[in-house]
Amino acid sequence: MTDLGTHGEAGLERGRVDLQRYGHALMGTYGEPMRVLTRGEGSWVWDADGNRYLDLLGGIAVNALGHGHPAWVAAIAQQAATLAHTSNFFATEPQIRLAERLLELAQAPHGSRVFFCNSGTEANEAAFKMARKTGKRTVIALEGGFHGRSMGALSMTHKEALRAPFAPLLEHMVFVPRDDVDALKAAVAENAADLAAIILEPIQGESGVRPLSHAFLAMARELTLRHEALLVMDEVQTGVARTGAWFAHQLAGIQPDVMTLAKGLGGGFPIGAVIAFGEKAGGLLVKGDHGTTFGGNALAAAAANATLDVIQEQDLLAHAKTVGEHLRTSLEALDGVVEVRGEGLMLGIGLAAPVSAAVAKAAVDAGFIVNPPSPDTIRLVPALTLTTAEADLFIAWMAEHATRLISEGSA
Template sequence: MTEDKQTADLRNANAAAVTGTGTSAQWLARYSDSLMGVFGSPQRVLVRGAGALVWDADGKEYLDLLGGIAVNALGHAHPFVTSVITSQLATLGHVSNFFTSPTQIALAEKLLQLSQAPEGSKVFFANSGTEANEAAFKLARAHGGAARPTILALEGGFHGRTMGALAMTAKQAYREPFEPMPAGVRHIAFDDVDALRDAMDGTVAALVIEPIQGEAGVRPLSAEYLQAARELTREHGALLILDEVQTGVGRTGDWFAGIAAGITPDAMTLAKGLGGGFPIGAIITFGEGPSQLLSAGQHGTTFGGNPVATAAALATLHVLESAQVLANVRTVSEIFAQGIAPVDGVTEVRAFGLLIGFDLAAPVAAGVVSAALDAGFIVNAPRPNTVRLAPPLNLTAEQAQSFIAALPSLIATAVAAANLEGN
């Protein structure tokens, strides 16, 4: 094979991958032959997107109401974000953390400003939510030392799948195959102030909580619990760490759910929507004490905070601010809440901006997801009777209404399928 033919073959292969040439069945066969099965079989092969819409390899259109699980804050292929990423990549892509870049510094400054962090606060950039929570785990260890070996987390919580984050995650099915977990993590009852009070003592290094648990079905902690968490951790000399990987960066209609509730944590983790679809995570430490716990050489990352990721995040934050997207989040959230609540078969709606969970009278959420996909909607079922929505934050009212109009039929289809299986 000549060099010219090799180049041509590579160009053709790349073109096929970019354009999605081939049917869904062909791509899925190749997927099963080449990728690990940790995600099961993909539901569809998606080849392009625009705003809240995506198309699969067979040309079918879908309204994306999951947003890559709360990642695509501005939908797909947002023109400003993509232009900034392209420009930055053409200028400077990766430098390692032996060096810094203007975008890294500017993003850190912006996050400190948006989070209302006090003097002495700092930022560390990672590549994902689980990596941000790994940094939080080490922060807690550095704070506690041998005298304070305990990290408290909540039942129902999800903090990631790497080992430290997994230790803080409560779901036994995720943890059991990889035990023993890193030691010292205790899970206590969700939203139970008495249980928190009983668990707090001089051995606790940190309490790690999500203001709203997404994987548990969009369950919020009460204002009373958040306040008690801040008071009790301060009283006992422990860190309060807020995991805002899913709830942060405007998802709830505020920049950060915990801070909007009046809580100033010792640390806060972010990811998902921060990069508008580009991988980036962060931990913000609040004040000089937490910010000095990790010193040079005690933590790091090769790719974290690279110029392209931080440029993507700056572009995303700019659009969220300049286009009044957070106001849209609150408006569309109300449309969803009011439209879904009266639908036959829905028993409860929990809407926090555009992080929405609604419960069903029957455990047919997986069937609703399947029926929705067939009808051109992408949603998710975190529990057997709960459907979750986490769409782009610039979703329109009309797009929300289209799903609400279809929902009665989707539930009916799922219930009928479940009844048929049961007979």
């Protein structure tokens, strides 16, 4: 095991060989991976050459309990040895229990229902189909929003570089600037008769951790109620305690008609979910309208139930707030950091220069895994179990090394 600070080009011989194998065997949809990882424990991972890294990306907000949490591992092992998959011609108790828990945590009213799938993209595909089942067609989404890469989810995603290779996408999409109340009102007024839904992320993750104001969220809620349209909250990245609340929209004191979940819900096991609030939304999809072979299988449900158990038992909502606030205040005090956006343990470090890629590369070479979602932002979405002492290691590195890169980029 090597210590932080010993990472570099010299010790990557086995990793280089594995990356060559990767390049010959896998499609190049993700580019070349940074490292070949072999194991993890808590907030730490090790690569094929024995180098250790503090994982502050958490599989992109997925590994809510870190790596190898014993309760999560035990739950999966026990369920795998009992009953893993049945198809949805049958029900299982873990699936039913998970749906009941999500409805309770979401404070969903009578008549609410859950649909299980396998990813955030699939959850948003289902939400799109729910919008179409209203009998109307127009969906309003936000500039900077990201909802997935399948055709329906991609149609609701704004980034042109992702959309262009697959045009034409689904029609009747309208995009408005994020957090622009007047633009939202105008778009709704122009499409009032055909408005099926407004979809948004309470905090936009892929565009650089950009929170929407509570006033904007409240206006979206008011407009959709007034025009009998669905308010869809994409909480794929923000949900399941990531922001210090079970779901980020709860921080604004509103309730959507539809919420999509994935990422942290399974703690590392693939699972997605759609929560439909109330009788009207809960009855939109009926027998034959939608389905997925693996959705809500007993193994995935057991992993999600174990994740929720640990979050509740260890009060990780409060912990996410505490450690997140410590990161925020410490990082905001550093030269070259202009702001820290987000909530809980979903943070975007705003840099004074567009050098996030260089900072992220220097970080991984030093033993820290972070993400540069935009040229001037570093994203942190670590395990909810990250300790203050572990956070301090990264803060110290930022103070000593990243500030120099930012200063050079500003010159």
